[in-house]
Amino acid sequence: MESPSALAHRGSIPWQGLLLAASLLTLWSLPTTAQLTIESVPPSAAEGKDVLLRVHNLPGFLGGYVWFKGQSVDSDLQIASYVIDAQEIHPGPAYSQRATIYPNGSLLLKKATLKDTGNYTLLAIKGNFQGEIVTGQLRVYQPVGKPALRASSATVAEQKDAVVLTCLTNDTGISIRWLFKNQILPHTDRMKLSRDNSTLTIDPVRREDAGAYQCEVFNPVSSRKSDPFRLDVYYG
Missing domain, CATH: 2.60.40.10 (Immunoglobulins)
Structure with missing residues (x-):
């Protein structure tokens, strides 16, 4: 089996190539890079409010991003992929119209629900199809009632x-x-x-x-x- 880096080619990365890289990187189980982090803004989200999963310390020469709902790179849990050159978002099985991926890799969830609570994984794919993976956590709370x-x-x-x-x-x-x-x-x-x-x-x-x-x-x-x-x- 070829490594993901062997799939590199010149020019921009097409959507199909991004999905293929995500699939291969799943099998290769790349380790999480310590420098790449996800920050929830705000740190605790209120139900019905927008929340941003902001990405810090992205590597250079990126071709695209893929977001997953969960702790692993699983195609069934894919929210969406984003091709940087084409500025295109391609929905996955776990996609919601409330989700938006920005060019800097950050993921916006509009009107967060309690079901949005959980882990989120970002796969950042470089131009040579090598990738870095990081997982962050989001917690959504319901506003309390009067006691x-x-x-x-x-x-x-x-x-x-x-x-x-x-x-x-x-x-x-x-x-x-x-x-x-x-x-x-x-x-x-x-x-x-x-x-x-x-x-x-x-x-x-x-x-x-x-x-x-x-x-x-x-x-x-x-x-x-x-x-x-x-x-x-x-x-x-």
Whole structure:
């Protein structure tokens, strides 16, 4: 079997040649070049927003690019190929009309969906049909919804009662933090949080615990706060 470099020819690389190179390079399993990188812009994409997979440190004398959805150069996972001289995009089996390849190799995904989350592989093919491969990752998040705060009691007695506050949310893959008087809640030895931070227990309560509480849910692309809940503490 001839190596990919043996297929070199003079002139621009046609689309068929690009696909042939991609097929042969699959069999040759070329190693990933350390200098070639893919950057997601923004680093975490929000569902429904555009995201760019930007390519850095491309080698010179390129004939074209081929993008794949996944961690390998697999023809069944090919998104599209781009011939630089002809400035032509040729769709593959995994192509979506939301995808655009730019002359610098970067891949734009318009109105990203949760299904776009995953690995993406770029095959950069040189004029002599030698190639470099790099894989990057894209993560798409759904904006969080507004949480609700539920309390075991709204009125408690100092040093006698405990109160349990629960943050209710339908979102998954999120983090939770607690606010007191619109500030991050300072933790004391009387406070206990559940493992996922969704439940806050204060036992026993003191007069300085009286005031407005909120829980906030967040992920890398969004955050929402619950309506304030006021805790009244009786003492004397």
